[in-house]
Amino acid sequence: YRLFPGTPKWRHHTLTYRIVKYTSHLSRAEVDHAVEMALSAWSSVTSLHFQKTFSGEADIRISFELGAHGDAYPFDGPRGTLAHAFAPAEGLGGDTHFDEDESWTMGTSGFNLFTVAAHELGHALGLAHSREPSALMYPTYKYRNPKGFKLPTDDVRGIQSLYGHATTK
Numbered sequence: 001y002r003l004f005p006g007t008p009k010w011r012h013h014t015l016t017y018r019i020v021k022y023t024s025h026l027s028r029a030e031v032d033h034a035v036e037m038a039l040s041a042w043s044s045v046t047s048l049h050f051q052k053t054f055s056g057e058a059d060i061r062i063s064f065e066l067g068a069h070g071d072a073y074p075f076d077g078p079r080g081t082l083a084h085a086f087a088p089a090e091g092l093g094g095d096t097h098f099d100e101d102e103s104w105t106m107g108t109s110g111f112n113l114f115t116v117a118a119h120e121l122g123h124a125l126g127l128a129h130s131r132e133p134s135a136l137m138y139p140t141y142k143y144r145n146p147k148g149f150k151l152p153t154d155d156v157r158g159i160q161s162l163y164g165h166a167t168t169k
Protein backbone atom coordinates (compact mmCIF):
# COMPACT_ATOMS: atom_id res chain seq x y z
CA TYR A 1 0.00 0.00 0.00
CA ARG A 2 1.07 3.64 -0.31
CA LEU A 3 0.15 6.80 1.55
CA PHE A 4 0.18 10.34 0.22
CA PRO A 5 3.29 12.52 0.74
CA GLY A 6 3.15 14.10 4.19
CA THR A 7 0.76 11.33 5.29
CA PRO A 8 -2.40 13.45 5.35
CA LYS A 9 -5.04 11.80 7.55
CA TRP A 10 -8.16 12.73 9.48
CA ARG A 11 -7.52 13.76 13.08
CA HIS A 12 -10.99 12.72 14.26
CA HIS A 13 -12.38 9.20 13.85
CA THR A 14 -16.03 10.13 13.35
CA LEU A 15 -16.30 11.62 9.88
CA THR A 16 -19.35 13.24 8.31
CA TYR A 17 -20.32 12.71 4.70
CA ARG A 18 -22.95 14.32 2.52
CA ILE A 19 -24.17 13.27 -0.91
CA VAL A 20 -24.62 16.69 -2.51
CA LYS A 21 -25.55 15.71 -6.09
CA TYR A 22 -26.91 12.38 -7.34
CA THR A 23 -26.70 10.67 -10.73
CA SER A 24 -29.42 10.16 -13.35
CA HIS A 25 -28.25 6.56 -13.83
CA LEU A 26 -29.38 5.23 -10.43
CA SER A 27 -32.03 5.95 -7.79
CA ARG A 28 -31.10 7.96 -4.69
CA ALA A 29 -31.63 4.84 -2.59
CA GLU A 30 -29.19 2.87 -4.76
CA VAL A 31 -26.53 5.58 -4.52
CA ASP A 32 -27.04 5.86 -0.73
CA HIS A 33 -26.73 2.10 -0.38
CA ALA A 34 -23.61 1.76 -2.57
CA VAL A 35 -21.88 4.58 -0.67
CA GLU A 36 -22.91 3.14 2.70
CA MET A 37 -21.47 -0.29 1.77
CA ALA A 38 -18.25 1.30 0.48
CA LEU A 39 -17.83 3.27 3.73
CA SER A 40 -18.46 0.21 5.89
CA ALA A 41 -15.75 -1.71 4.01
CA TRP A 42 -13.29 0.75 5.55
CA SER A 43 -14.95 1.32 8.94
CA SER A 44 -15.25 -2.43 9.54
CA VAL A 45 -11.45 -2.80 9.87
CA THR A 46 -10.70 0.47 11.71
CA SER A 47 -12.01 2.64 14.53
CA LEU A 48 -13.54 4.99 11.92
CA HIS A 49 -17.23 5.90 12.04
CA PHE A 50 -19.21 7.69 9.34
CA GLN A 51 -22.20 9.97 9.90
CA LYS A 52 -24.46 10.94 6.99
CA THR A 53 -25.51 14.60 6.96
CA PHE A 54 -28.10 16.28 4.72
CA SER A 55 -27.13 19.93 4.95
CA GLY A 56 -24.23 22.21 5.78
CA GLU A 57 -20.61 21.20 5.83
CA ALA A 58 -19.25 17.63 5.84
CA ASP A 59 -15.76 16.16 5.88
CA ILE A 60 -16.51 14.11 2.76
CA ARG A 61 -18.76 15.77 0.17
CA ILE A 62 -19.85 13.35 -2.55
CA SER A 63 -21.23 14.41 -5.95
CA PHE A 64 -21.64 13.31 -9.57
CA GLU A 65 -20.12 15.88 -11.93
CA LEU A 66 -20.00 16.41 -15.70
CA GLY A 67 -16.85 17.53 -17.55
CA ALA A 68 -15.30 20.68 -16.13
CA HIS A 69 -16.93 21.11 -12.73
CA GLY A 70 -15.05 23.80 -10.84
CA ASP A 71 -11.91 22.04 -9.67
CA ALA A 72 -8.62 21.56 -11.54
CA TYR A 73 -9.61 18.07 -12.73
CA PRO A 74 -12.31 18.19 -15.42
CA PHE A 75 -13.84 14.81 -16.28
CA ASP A 76 -13.25 13.24 -19.70
CA GLY A 77 -16.56 11.80 -20.92
CA PRO A 78 -17.47 8.09 -20.96
CA ARG A 79 -14.73 5.68 -19.73
CA GLY A 80 -11.18 6.93 -19.13
CA THR A 81 -11.16 8.40 -15.64
CA LEU A 82 -14.23 7.29 -13.68
CA ALA A 83 -13.92 9.44 -10.57
CA HIS A 84 -11.48 11.27 -8.29
CA ALA A 85 -11.17 12.10 -4.60
CA PHE A 86 -9.07 14.54 -2.58
CA ALA A 87 -6.75 13.45 0.24
CA PRO A 88 -7.71 14.37 3.83
CA ALA A 89 -7.61 18.16 4.42
CA GLU A 90 -9.88 21.11 5.22
CA GLY A 91 -12.30 22.27 2.53
CA LEU A 92 -11.93 20.25 -0.67
CA GLY A 93 -10.02 17.52 1.20
CA GLY A 94 -11.97 14.27 1.35
CA ASP A 95 -14.40 15.37 -1.36
CA THR A 96 -15.25 12.66 -3.87
CA HIS A 97 -16.49 13.29 -7.43
CA PHE A 98 -17.89 10.68 -9.83
CA ASP A 99 -17.97 11.21 -13.61
CA GLU A 100 -21.65 11.63 -14.54
CA ASP A 101 -20.81 10.50 -18.10
CA GLU A 102 -20.24 6.89 -16.93
CA SER A 103 -22.93 4.20 -17.02
CA TRP A 104 -23.17 3.68 -13.26
CA THR A 105 -24.67 0.38 -12.16
CA MET A 106 -25.37 -1.70 -9.04
CA GLY A 107 -24.40 -4.82 -11.02
CA THR A 108 -21.71 -6.00 -13.39
CA SER A 109 -22.60 -4.07 -16.56
CA GLY A 110 -21.16 -0.54 -16.91
CA PHE A 111 -19.17 0.57 -13.85
CA ASN A 112 -20.21 -0.73 -10.45
CA LEU A 113 -20.73 2.23 -8.13
CA PHE A 114 -19.82 0.30 -4.95
CA THR A 115 -16.50 -0.79 -6.49
CA VAL A 116 -15.52 2.73 -7.59
CA ALA A 117 -16.79 4.38 -4.38
CA ALA A 118 -14.76 1.98 -2.22
CA HIS A 119 -11.61 2.91 -4.17
CA GLU A 120 -12.34 6.65 -4.06
CA LEU A 121 -13.06 6.61 -0.34
CA GLY A 122 -9.67 4.97 0.15
CA HIS A 123 -8.17 8.13 -1.37
CA ALA A 124 -10.46 10.35 0.74
CA LEU A 125 -9.14 8.58 3.86
CA GLY A 126 -5.46 8.95 2.88
CA LEU A 127 -4.50 5.96 0.74
CA ALA A 128 -2.67 6.52 -2.56
CA HIS A 129 -2.36 3.80 -5.23
CA SER A 130 -1.01 0.36 -4.46
CA ARG A 131 1.29 -1.62 -6.77
CA GLU A 132 -0.44 -4.80 -5.60
CA PRO A 133 -2.75 -5.89 -8.48
CA SER A 134 -5.21 -7.53 -6.06
CA ALA A 135 -5.51 -4.36 -3.98
CA LEU A 136 -8.66 -2.22 -4.08
CA MET A 137 -6.30 0.77 -4.35
CA TYR A 138 -4.78 -0.53 -7.60
CA PRO A 139 -5.05 2.25 -10.22
CA THR A 140 -7.38 0.48 -12.66
CA TYR A 141 -11.03 -0.57 -12.33
CA LYS A 142 -11.87 -4.22 -11.58
CA TYR A 143 -15.41 -5.22 -10.60
CA ARG A 144 -15.83 -6.27 -6.93
CA ASN A 145 -18.99 -8.01 -5.80
CA PRO A 146 -20.46 -5.95 -2.94
CA LYS A 147 -22.03 -9.11 -1.43
CA GLY A 148 -19.53 -10.71 0.90
CA PHE A 149 -16.88 -8.17 -0.05
CA LYS A 150 -13.75 -8.38 2.07
CA LEU A 151 -11.12 -5.65 1.89
CA PRO A 152 -7.92 -7.12 0.40
CA THR A 153 -5.04 -7.51 2.88
CA ASP A 154 -2.91 -4.78 1.32
CA ASP A 155 -5.71 -2.24 1.77
CA VAL A 156 -6.37 -3.40 5.36
CA ARG A 157 -2.68 -2.92 6.19
CA GLY A 158 -2.73 0.54 4.63
CA ILE A 159 -5.83 1.86 6.34
CA GLN A 160 -4.81 0.39 9.71
CA SER A 161 -1.40 2.08 9.40
CA LEU A 162 -3.37 5.34 9.40
CA TYR A 163 -6.27 4.70 11.79
CA GLY A 164 -5.47 1.56 13.77
CA HIS A 165 -7.64 -1.55 13.78
CA ALA A 166 -11.25 -1.95 14.88
CA THR A 167 -11.55 -2.10 18.67
CA THR A 168 -13.17 -5.37 19.77
CA LYS A 169 -15.50 -3.73 22.34
Ligand SMILES: CC(C)C[C@H](CS(C)(=N)=N)C(=O)N[C@H]1Cc2cn(c3ccccc23)CCCCCCNC1=O
Residues within 6 Å of the ligand: 079, 080, 081, 082, 083, 084, 085, 115, 116, 119, 120, 123, 138, 139, 140, 141, 142
Ligand atom coordinates in the same frame (compact mmCIF):
# COMPACT_ATOMS: atom_id res chain seq x y z
C1 LIG B 1 -9.59 2.63 -10.13
C2 LIG B 1 -10.85 3.37 -10.56
C3 LIG B 1 -12.04 2.87 -9.76
C4 LIG B 1 -10.66 4.87 -10.34
C5 LIG B 1 -9.57 5.50 -11.20
C6 LIG B 1 -9.54 7.01 -11.02
S1 LIG B 1 -8.62 7.61 -9.64
C7 LIG B 1 -8.09 9.20 -10.06
N1 LIG B 1 -9.45 7.70 -8.47
N2 LIG B 1 -7.50 6.76 -9.36
C8 LIG B 1 -9.85 5.28 -12.69
O1 LIG B 1 -10.81 5.79 -13.20
N3 LIG B 1 -8.93 4.56 -13.37
C9 LIG B 1 -9.02 4.37 -14.81
C10 LIG B 1 -7.62 4.22 -15.38
C11 LIG B 1 -7.67 4.09 -16.87
C12 LIG B 1 -7.74 2.91 -17.56
N4 LIG B 1 -7.78 3.18 -18.89
C13 LIG B 1 -7.76 4.55 -19.09
C14 LIG B 1 -7.83 5.33 -20.27
C15 LIG B 1 -7.78 6.72 -20.13
C16 LIG B 1 -7.73 7.33 -18.86
C17 LIG B 1 -7.68 6.55 -17.68
C18 LIG B 1 -7.70 5.15 -17.83
C19 LIG B 1 -7.87 2.15 -19.90
C20 LIG B 1 -9.31 1.95 -20.43
C21 LIG B 1 -10.34 1.59 -19.34
C22 LIG B 1 -11.13 2.81 -18.95
C23 LIG B 1 -12.22 2.56 -17.92
C24 LIG B 1 -11.69 2.26 -16.53
N5 LIG B 1 -10.86 3.34 -16.04
C25 LIG B 1 -9.87 3.16 -15.13
O2 LIG B 1 -9.63 2.07 -14.62
Ligand SMILES: [Ca+2]
Residues within 6 Å of the ligand: 075, 076, 077, 078, 079, 080, 081, 082, 099, 101, 102
Ligand atom coordinates in the same frame (compact mmCIF):
# COMPACT_ATOMS: atom_id res chain seq x y z
CA1 LIG C 1 -14.78 9.39 -17.64
Ligand SMILES: [Zn+2]
Residues within 6 Å of the ligand: 065, 069, 071, 073, 084, 097
Ligand atom coordinates in the same frame (compact mmCIF):
# COMPACT_ATOMS: atom_id res chain seq x y z
ZN1 LIG D 1 -13.72 17.05 -9.21
Ligand SMILES: [Zn+2]
Residues within 6 Å of the ligand: 119, 123, 129, 137, 138, 139
Ligand atom coordinates in the same frame (compact mmCIF):
# COMPACT_ATOMS: atom_id res chain seq x y z
ZN1 LIG E 1 -7.29 5.90 -7.57
